[in-house]
Amino acid sequence: MADRAALRDVLDQLENLDRRERRLVVFGNFKTGKSSLINRLIGTSVLPERAVGFSPAVETVPLDPRSGWIAVDTPGLFQDPAATERVLAEIGRADLAVMVLSADQILSGAEREMARQVNEMLRGNLIFVVNRIDMIDEGERDEVLTWARAALEGMGNELVGRPRLFAVSAAPDHGDLGWFVPWLLGLLGSDRLPLLSRLACLHSALSLSRQALAGEITQERRQVAQAEAEEAGRIEEYRAQMRSQLATGRTRLRGPASDLRTHDDAFLASAREEAHRILRAGGGAVPWGVLVKRYGAAVSDDVRDMAADLPVTLPPFDLTTWIIRPDQIAVTHPAAHTGSTLGQMVGQALGDERVAEGGATLGRWVARNVFQTDVEADLLRRVEATGRRLLDALHLETAQYFDRLDALLQEADAYYAGWTRRQPRLDELRQRMHDMSAIEEWTDDLTRRVDDVMREVEHA
Numbered sequence: 001m002a003d004r005a006a007l008r009d010v011l012d013q014l015e016n017l018d019r020r021e022r023r024l025v026v027f028g029n030f031k032t033g034k035s036s037l038i039n040r041l042i043g044t045s046v047l048p049e050r051a052v053g054f055s056p057a058v059e060t061v062p063l064d065p066r067s068g069w070i071a072v073d074t075p076g077l078f079q080d081p082a083a084t085e086r087v088l089a090e091i092g093r094a095d096l097a098v099m100v101l102s103a104d105q106i107l108s109g110a111e112r113e114m115a116r117q118v119n120e121m122l123r124g125n126l127i128f129v130v131n132r133i134d135m136i137d138e139g140e141r142d143e144v145l146t147w148a149r150a151a152l153e154g155m156g157n158e159l160v161g162r163p164r165l166f167a168v169s170a171a172p173d174h175g176d177l178g179w180f181v182p183w184l185l186g187l188l189g190s191d192r193l194p195l196l197s198r199l200a201c202l203h204s205a206l207s208l209s210r211q212a213l214a215g216e217i218t219q220e221r222r223q224v225a226q227a228e229a230e231e232a233g234r235i236e237e238y239r240a241q242m243r244s245q246l247a248t249g250r251t252r253l254r255g256p257a258s259d260l261r262t263h264d265d266a267f268l269a270s271a272r273e274e275a276h277r278i279l280r281a282g283g284g285a286v287p288w289g290v291l292v293k294r295y296g297a298a299v300s301d302d303v304r305d306m307a308a309d310l311p312v313t314l315p316p317f318d319l320t321t322w323i324i325r326p327d328q329i330a331v332t333h334p335a336a337h338t339g340s341t342l343g344q345m346v347g348q349a350l351g352d353e354r355v356a357e358g359g360a361t362l363g364r365w366v367a368r369n370v371f372q373t374d375v376e377a378d379l380l381r382r383v384e385a386t387g388r389r390l391l392d393a394l395h396l397e398t399a400q401y402f403d404r405l406d407a408l409l410q411e412a413d414a415y416y417a418g419w420t421r422r423q424p425r426l427d428e429l430r431q432r433m434h435d436m437s438a439i440e441e442w443t444d445d446l447t448r449r450v451d452d453v454m455r456e457v458e459h460a
């Protein structure tokens with residue numbers, strides 16, 4: 001999953017809600033007297049107060065151990081980006097922020113912008129201390145403070161005031177914090193202050209997380225839509241390809257169904273060959289079973305070639321259930337017999353094997369010329385007639401076979417018309433979208449509750 005830093009921040013802020021330690025973060029420009037102010041607050045100079053030099057460190061000192069408050073001293077703003085970041089991080093977990101301004105150089109544009117930002121982060125848990133008031137002539141002090149109050153209008157909240165501003169002098173020798181100290185100690189006794197700032201921090205973490213999430217969800221949604229479109233395109237393309245192949249297959253099926261002539265011719269030619277063999281041998285059988293099987297195999301071959309690129313497997317043309325008795329043919333015409341015997345006799349007399357073997361031929365000659373009977377033509381006619389009868393039956397069977405194939409191709413077409421496939425990548429994307437939407441909902445719900453509680457805390 002993508003960056004979850006924002007969400008982790010939310011969880012940190014949730015944990016932060018019941019942190020015992022309470023933090024008063026003092027921040028402001030370089031050399032406004034932040035460290036001096038803290039030292040005066042706690043009554044001892046534990047923090048370095050420098051006329052020159054920059055201390056980049058964040059320091060904490062206990063402020064009021066009974067209520068758990070500590071003071072956090074921070075490096076001056078705008079001196080160094082990394083240090084400024086650190087200050088902002090400290091403010092991010094502050095329960096109360098004190099912005100220290102210098103009376104003699106008060107409220108630059110950058111300072112005002114920073115004040116606005118912090119005020120928003122802490123839901124107004126922000127007060128202002130105008131330090132170095134001793135640097136201003138007494139007669140001009142009111143004017144400076146009035147101006148500052150106007151510039152900071154609207155900052156703060158119901159708990160601290162809007163805006164709350166103190167003019168002090170935190171210099172070690174002539175320091176005077178006035179009624180800032182008793183006021184502050186009174187404020188720090190309230191539990192509503194830390195609750196409000198922590199809810200505010202949680203609130204801003206929630207809205208950042210919500211923003212990050214919204215961006216991510218938009219991106220994810222775009223990805224899902226794109227993946228869906230791509231996948232739909234691929235499926236459609238595949239379906240179209242399969243169905244066009246099937247259509248071609250069906251058209252081609254009609255070809256061989258009407259074009260069995262070559263197989264018929266081959267079948268009859270083999271039958272005739274067998275007849276001649278029988279004639280030569282003087283008897284025998286036409287192996288119709290073998291010829292029929294060969295016919296079936298030839299048709300199967302046709303179909304296999306035709307179906308080679310089809311997305312279905314077609315069954316072969318199966319004629320094994322056909323039972324065909326071999327047609328025993330005795331070449332037993334009396335003339336043929338006589339011829340055969342005659343041939344043998346002559347052959348024996350001459351002592352010549354060839355004449356004896358030629359008996360059948362001689363017999364046929366005798367039959368044709370003496371008895372006017374053509375044994376050969378007779379036999380061929382009989383064989384041919386049987387062959388044609390078988391072919392009629394074979395054609396019927398073939399037609400049924402092709403009908404079956406056509407039905408199969410039609411079924412396959414229906415299958416591919418609605419064909420789809422599992423999409424694990426899409427499922428995963430959708431699941432992620434779903435998870436993120438759940439987090440989004442949770443964030444929105446929590447934000448609403450935090451809003452309500454903050455209003456209550458502030459106006460109780």
Ligand SMILES: Nc1nc2c(ncn2[C@@H]2O[C@H](COP(=O)(O)OP(=O)(O)O)[C@@H](O)[C@H]2O)c(=O)[nH]1
Pocket residue numbers: 029030031032033034035036037048049050051052076131132133134135168169170171172
């Ligand atoms: N005149 C005068 N000097 C001050 C006052 N507060 C602090 N200083 C001096 O300003 C210098 C910087 O003070 P410091 O607390 O280190 O400022 P930081 O950088 O904001 O922490 C030191 O020399 C302080 O003694 C004040 O209210 N009046």
Ligand SMILES: [Mg+2]
Pocket residue numbers: 034035036048049050055073074
């Ligand atoms: Mg300092």
